[in-house]
Amino acid sequence: MTAATARRAAPEPLADIARVERFLYLEARLLDERRFEDWETLFTEDGTYWVPARPDQPDPWSEVSIFHDDRALRRTRIERLRHPDIHVEDPPPRNLRLVSNVRLDDPSAPGVVTATSSLVVIEYRQGRQRLFGGLVTHDLVPHGDAFLIRRKKVVLLDADGTFEALTVPF
Amino acid sequence: MTAADTTRLRDLVRPDRVHRDLYRDPGIFELERQHLFGRAWLFVGHESQIPQPGDFETLNLIGQPVVFVRHKDGAVHVLFNRCGHRGAVVCNQDKGQAKSFRCCYHGWTFATDGRLVGVPLRKGYGEDVDLTDPSLGMVQLPRVASYRGFVFASFAADGVDLETFLGPATRQFDDLIALSPDETLKVTGGVHRYEFRGNWKHQIENLNDMYHPFFSHASTTGKDGRQFQRRAGDAEGPQIGAGGGGGGPNATFEQIPLRGFDRGHSYCGAMPFSGDRGGAAFDDYRARLAARHGPERAEQILNPDWHNLIVYPTLCLQSAAQHIRVINPIAVDRTEVRVYPILLGGVPDEINRQVVRHLNLTHSAASLIQTDDLEAFRRIQVGLDADGFEWLVYARGLDQERREADGSWSGIGTSEMPVRNQYRAWIDYVAGGVAA
Numbered sequence: 001m002t003a004a005t006a007r008r009a010a011p012e013p014l015a016d017i018a019r020v021e022r023f024l025y026l027e028a029r030l031l032d033e034r035r036f037e038d039w040e041t042l043f044t045e046d047g048t049y050w051v052p053a054r055p056d057q058p059d060p061w062s063e064v065s066i067f068h069d070d071r072a073l074r075r076t077r078i079e080r081l082r083h084p085d086i087h088v089e090d091p092p093p094r095n096l097r098l099v100s101n102v103r104l105d106d107p108s109a110p111g112v113v114t115a116t117s118s119l120v121v122i123e124y125r126q127g128r129q130r131l132f133g134g135l136v137t138h139d140l141v142p143h144g145d146a147f148l149i150r151r152k153k154v155v156l157l158d159a160d161g162t163f164e165a166l167t168v169p170f
Numbered sequence: 171m172t173a174a175d176t177t178r179l180r181d182l183v184r185p186d187r188v189h190r191d192l193y194r195d196p197g198i199f200e201l202e203r204q205h206l207f208g209r210a211w212l213f214v215g216h217e218s219q220i221p222q223p224g225d226f227e228t229l230n231l232i233g234q235p236v237v238f239v240r241h242k243d244g245a246v247h248v249l250f251n252r253c254g255h256r257g258a259v260v261c262n263q264d265k266g267q268a269k270s271f272r273c274c275y276h277g278w279t280f281a282t283d284g285r286l287v288g289v290p291l292r293k294g295y296g297e298d299v300d301l302t303d304p305s306l307g308m309v310q311l312p313r314v315a316s317y318r319g320f321v322f323a324s325f326a327a328d329g330v331d332l333e334t335f336l337g338p339a340t341r342q343f344d345d346l347i348a349l350s351p352d353e354t355l356k357v358t359g360g361v362h363r364y365e366f367r368g369n370w371k372h373q374i375e376n377l378n379d380m381y382h383p384f385f386s387h388a389s390t391t392g393k394d395g396r397q398f399q400r401r402a403g404d405a406e407g408p409q410i411g412a413g414g415g416g417g418g419p420n421a422t423f424e425q426i427p428l429r430g431f432d433r434g435h436s437y438c439g440a441m442p443f444s445g446d447r448g449g450a451a452f453d454d455y456r457a458r459l460a461a462r463h464g465p466e467r468a469e470q471i472l473n474p475d476w477h478n479l480i481v482y483p484t485l486c487l488q489s490a491a492q493h494i495r496v497i498n499p500i501a502v503d504r505t506e507v508r509v510y511p512i513l514l515g516g517v518p519d520e521i522n523r524q525v526v527r528h529l530n531l532t533h534s535a536a537s538l539i540q541t542d543d544l545e546a547f548r549r550i551q552v553g554l555d556a557d558g559f560e561w562l563v564y565a566r567g568l569d570q571e572r573r574e575a576d577g578s579w580s581g582i583g584t585s586e587m588p589v590r591n592q593y594r595a596w597i598d599y600v601a602g603g604v605a606a
Contacts, residue, residue: 051536053360061523063360064511066536073531076398080538085388088545160264162363162506163535165544 015113015142021102023140023147024117028097031169036078039169040071044141044148049074049169052153054160066159067169081167088165093125095168105137112150113140119154121170132170133157171201171601179601183593186565190554193369193562198600199502206483206599207232210433211315211322211335213485213496214238214248216357216510218319219265224282227265230498230506231323232484236311237261237271238321241283248314248323249284254306271308284308317343319355320494338578339435342479342487346512348471349492351458354515357494359526362509364535366544368551370483370499371592373507376543377478377486377495378438378588380426381566383410384419386542395420398531398538409442424583426477431578434482434595436588441477441490451520458516480588482595491532492525503551509533564589 030039043049050060051067060068069077080086101118108114114137121132134156140147154170179201182189192198212231215238219227226239228251235251237260253260253273260271260280270287271280279288286307295301311323315332320343322332333340347353366372376382387410390397395411409420422442430436459468474489481487486495492512499505511529513522532539554562567585574580581587 053362053534057360061526062358064362064509064526064529064534065360066362066530066534068527068530077538080389083389086542087386087389088541160363162365164365164367164548165541166534166536167541 015104015140015147017102017104019146020104020113020115020138020140021099024099024102024115024138026146027149028099028119032095032097034081034092034095034168036081040074040078042147042149043071043074043152044150045071047071047149048151049149050151050153051170052155052159055155057159066156066163066166067154069169077169086167089167091126093123093168095124096122097170098122099136108137108139108151111141113142113147114138115140119170123168130164134159134170136170171205176601180597183597185590186568187561187563188593190560190562192596193371193551193554194502196502199369199499201600202499203232205601206596207325207499209324209326209329209599210483211313211324211329211332213481213494214314214321214323216319216355216494217246217316217321218354218356218358220246222267224267224269225265226261226268226282228261228263232325232499234325235259236323237308239268239282241281243283245283246314246316246321247283248311248321249308250311252308253278254280254286254308260308280308284310318347335433336481337431337433337435338429338576339431339437339479339481342437342474342476342489345471345474345476345489346487346492349512350514350516351455351462352516356513356515356522357510359511359513359522359529362529362534362537363506364509364533364540364544365500365504365506366547367504368547369502370497370505372547372550373497373505373543374480374483374486374592375589376547377480378428378436379584379586380423380428380438381584381586382543382546383423386546387539389542390538419584426583428581428583428585428587429578430581430587430591432595434592435480436482436579436591437476437479438588439477440473440475447472449520451518451524455517455521480592482592491528493529493533495533505547564593 027042049067049069051065053063053065057063081089098120099117103116105114105116117136119134119136123130134154137153138149139151141150182191215227220238220240223240223242223244226237228237237249237251239247239249241247251259251261255273255276255278258273258275260273268282270282277290278286281287284307286301289301311325312327313324315322317332317336317340347355391410395409397407397410411420420442426439428436428438456468456472459471477488477490479487484497494510494512496508497505511525513525531537564586567581567587570582570585571587572580579587579591
């Protein structure tokens with residue numbers, strides 16, 4: 001098959017990878033800069049953020065998760081991150097995210113763009129640096145020039161490991 | 171232990187304070203390993219975690235590798251996860267199903283009750299080697315016992331039986347089991363695992379501490395002093411602060427009863443949740459309990475009069491965010507904690523989903539509640555490095571502490587009685603030579 005016939009055979013893409021990458025970099029930057037309220041607006045009304053507590057956890061309902069937030073809980077979490085008396089954020093950690101190996105997968109539902117990416121988060125607080133790595137799956141809904149997040153799932157390499165306190169979403 | 175050691179230990183634990191060495195000295199941690207964790211009954215797991223013959227889970231129990239496994243005859247065993255030949259860990263998976271366990275090194279094979287059943291090239295062992303010696307198997311911990319599905323083990327061959335050890339604290343186990351209309355608990359909802367750089371006692375001392383919530387957990391309350399809504403169906407979150415623009419803690423915390431028992435166990439009364447729970451799933455659940463017990467008893471079951479039960483030294487049961495919490499001390503200044511949701515048999519799925527959701531909010535490593543406590547534990551450990559002021563003060567409520575006719579200790583609300591009660595047991599175990 002020639003390149004030209006391959007192009008003709010491919011279905012109309014909902015998004016090109018450059019737009020998806022641009023969106024994921026924006027999301028990472030908002031979290032790095034602790035712009036949590038702006039980050040929250042990236043989600044759809046029914047958007048979920050899920051960090052399972054083991055790598056092959058089938059769903060967020062039958063077993064506990066490190067994070068499993070709907071909009072209401074995300075907002076409660078962000079309110080707490082802004083509270084003047086949140087001791088575990090005094091001082092707040094500094095974060096740096098690296099998003100890489102972005103690829104578009106078969107959509108998990110009609111009308112969504114499913115993207116996977118490799119994520120590394122470096123966190124520093126009071127003389128101590130931590131490293132987190134994981135595979136992220138985003139279900140994105142096209143929205144203007146960009147997207148909204150319907151589902152974000154972060155499977156940490158050490159999802160079933162033991163953690164010191166975590167505060168900022170990955 | 172020499173008499174001088176005993177005298178020193180007794181001097182470090184006083185009626186209203188304890189010395190920082192109990193949290194910092196690796197030598198004292200080693201004494202705790204031998205005399206406290208080495209003799210008390212320690213919670214291992216719930217039988218529902220290993221329902222079928224051959225089901226197993228491995229875990230670290232106070233620094234030692236063990237397997238929690240159901241044998242083909244249905245009996246539950248707690249084995250040292252160690253090959254009787256050269257000592258390698260035999261079962262290297264977190265959980266699974268096995269007909270037998272085989273060591274990776276020389277292929278020695280063990281039944282799921284720990285017996286050595288296979289030795290490759292057997293003839294190479296002469297007649298004077300007794301391969302039926304139980305110490306060549308995966309050895310069972312000296313004592314294993316279950317209280318209604320909650321399995322405990324002890325590293326000590328001698329001591330009181332499990333029910334005597336638990337004493338009046340069995341009531342809270344019964345209360346949790348009663349939450350299920352068919353009296354079955356399912357500890358199958360995964361586990362939260364968190365750790366902190368601090369001594370294990372910071373965690374156990376926190377569990378009946380009603381003095382700390384307003385301050386430690388300030389970030390979880392709004393201006394009205396009320397916490398976020400924790401449980402689906404609750405009318406509102408618990409009242410932590412005084413509210414009404416007054417500031418300060420909710421005075422009703424002083425009314426919460428505390429009870430301390432022998433061997434360091436204690437519980438605190440229920441948190442000030444208010445308003446009725448509702449919703450279709452909850453109404454269905456309530457109806458199922460009422461069908462079995464009648465409406466009055468159903469309401470009593472649904473509203474346990476206690477919040478956290480401490481089974482000293484490593485277990486806590488909680489009624490509000492239904493869970494089993496296991497404290498696993500790793501070193502004098504490092505502690506791991508495992509938190510298992512308690513799911514109920516015979517209830518609408520939605521009720522168990524609510525249990526999972528609630529526990530994510532309160533006890534995940536990223537939860538809104540537990541993270542505040544972890545920060546306090548870490549800061550205590552650092553603060554104790556300061557020389558010259560070497561005591562931690564547990565004097566609160568000492569003047570109101572009472573010994574009741576039934577032998578339990580009582581205290582009101584924000585009293586530090588539960589901690590003093592733990593230290594009465596601690597000194598008995600560690601310095602007293604009193605059998606568990």
